[in-house]
Amino acid sequence: MLSFSLGPLSLSIGHLLLITAFALALLVGGVLGRRYQLPVAGSVADIFLATMICARLGFVIGYFEHYRHDLFGILDIRDGGFDVIWGLAGAVGFTAFLLWRRKLVRRPLAIASITGLLFWGGTAGTIALIEQQARGIPPVTLTALNGDTIAVNQIAQGQPMVINLWATWCPPCIREMPVLDVAQNRYPGVTFVFANQREQAETIRAFLDKQNLKLNNLYRDSQADLARAVGSQGLPTTLFYNAKGQLMDTHMGELSNATLAKGLKKIIPGQP
Template identity: 35%
Template sequence: MNAIALGPLVLSGERFAIIVGVVVFLLGAGLLASRVSPRFNAWSTVAVLTGLAGARLAHVVANWTYFADDPLRALAVWQGGFLWVWALVPVGVAAVFMLRERRLMLWSVVPVIACVIAGMATARLTSGTEPTPAPAMVLTRLEGGAVNLAAVDGRPTVINLWATWCPPCRREMPALARAQDAHPEVRFLFVNQGEGQAEVAGWLAEARLEIDNVLLDRAMAVPGHYGTVGLPVTLFLGADGRLARAHVGEIAPEQIDAGIARLR
């Protein structure tokens, strides 16, 4: 669900759609280079690099409050976060300066349109989310007691599937901990996958993280219920307990808040 597994590599639907769009763009530009003008070879390379940079920069600027304390996080492109409409600006500028002729600039629109269509179609096919109800599953809480995942209390729920051996899980955990503190109106459940109480407690103490509702899923049953692959995965559930959205891979602070805002 919402992810593509290529052997050991797991890509979210969004990231897979980006790859498909870029590949289609490069194939289209390569065809133009062989049939129309070799200038399209250099232009396509510059267009891809500057287009990605422009879309990422636009996202950072639009969400600057989340980057102000750690500007270098702008380089963490693996987290996702692009405003694709702004990619058209550097792509167009590159076409003006590198293709130069009006005829060639008009031809450059073709791979751009093909890229947009391919990326949007792939995203639609791979990023769908079924409104799956929460499982009637009782998990042990790290600090004692148990939690029934199917029990609702009128609040939306964020479920994070993670493990201590997973580097992206460890990187995103401080942001999720801050979100838990900032959003008492949301129930956060940190469902550890396949590890024991001592191992999980030891890592949290070492990382100096204080978070509530750390649950132990020794059988790794929750990913099976939702059909997710890979770690980490962050699930956003509505107040009725049904799945509204799934984020596969490391999640950024602005994406956490955006997911919560959609639940409202």
């Protein structure tokens, strides 16, 4: 499963695990804080904030060329650009700093922080192991706007492939389309596939005309079979497959040039 849906709210599994780990650390910190009569929850929140800042900073530094001409984009975290290693380093470093400076809360804060970290690491690792067993391209058939059908695994013909699940009513899908439109021409060695979810051909054509888009490999996933097969509960969702048909990365939410480059780096040999 790539994402989780609760009513109109959809979250990637990665984000859901992170929020759950933070909530668990807050809960443990609150319980221990009452026991020791000490304010612990605030310190846990400080650690979470420092983690997010470091993770974002690390990602921006790594892909700064894509933000150079759009400095406002650095603050636009809707693209989901975070670096896990930088985030972990920030969490460990700032936790160590707080444990050193705030001696009174040292024990409960350490317990709360370790609880959240172990939960996140354990669940994320388990999910990663499970996903490794099902990383191939799903045996799903898509329909072209003219009515022709094709199996997803026959589209790329041995090339790396990027599959974008989208819909015309989805605002982040609309915002990211220019990025993907440019990319499909910039990377001729990658097959970009646009799988529209549950919409009629007339609706899609009208959208393309209005947005002045020419999308290659545009298909209808009329019953959302592909979305179900990959475990996507929200849009947009982008899947990155290497030339062997193995799923190497996923991204739920709006793509920026930087987050697209991150995914392409995992499927294009030698991509800087």
